[in-house]
Amino acid sequence: MYDWCMLLEFAFDGQPSDSHLIEAVLEHPRWRDDCMSPWTGPCEVHGPYRLETVTVEGFRRCTAAEAWEVLINWPATDLNPWVRESLLLSREIVGAWVGPLVASADEIYQLAVPREGNEHGAGWVVGARGFHEFIAIDRQHGRLTVIIATDD
Template identity: 30%
Template sequence: MAARTFVNFRHHDFSEPSAHGYRWVDVRSFGIPRGAQDGELLTALVAHEQFRDDYAGGGVDPGGIRHGPYWLRHVTAHAYREVGKAEALSTIRDWVDQYGPVPESLEEALASQVFDAVDSATSCYRLRDLGSRAFHDWGGVHADFHEYVAVDRERALVKLVVAADD
């Protein structure tokens, strides 16, 4: 099983909790074999049992057919595009700050668990918007859904970072 960190905004003291309460970031870490190319890593990640998660409370379904808002069959290694770390960090930062400043406790958790995962990556990929045709039967439930794959060759890890709301 992959190592997992879940940062739930609801567990932090907000002055206006309604704007922040149903947002979270899920980070799953996977070891990588020496010498594997990024395309091979993306293919292995998509095939992994832990990838079969709709991120809407059901958790991982080993026989699952959904990933986030999409039917799993639409999410392939080719559904990811390489992005710079600065772009990934900026998108996540904008998403975090969209309702204003966050409590220091949440900022610390995000810095150590999320921003570090992306910042330490040697390459980073973002799941493209696959469009509403790729949505599964209730796939539009998330107002925001951001997914990155951070490949960290120095630590021999791939981190799947999903930031969303529900």
């Protein structure tokens, strides 16, 4: 099982609403990824979810502290005691790449759709330790970053 963190960055102009930005992400072909293998093109699922089950309303606003807590701790879930060194490296890497994005975001949204009843047939392959997705909106820099932390 491999833990990994994927970042998708989008630029925007003006002051679109948060819901408009999230909707644009959900419609973007690059977001339509099964997260099970290298990206080969848009598909009709997203991570463990059937595509139609992830909507703008499925994202809840959260604080930077809440997002950071999840992102820094998810690699530690259900680990064997002999992988401590790997865990420390994972936390260091996640912190270096994701920490600045979370800290500079004006708004952060967390995917809050339950897996039960919304998972596609092969969804069990992704996220045995959880499928964590955040959208960090940085209006000062006109940047939106999708942060996905999971395993396969």
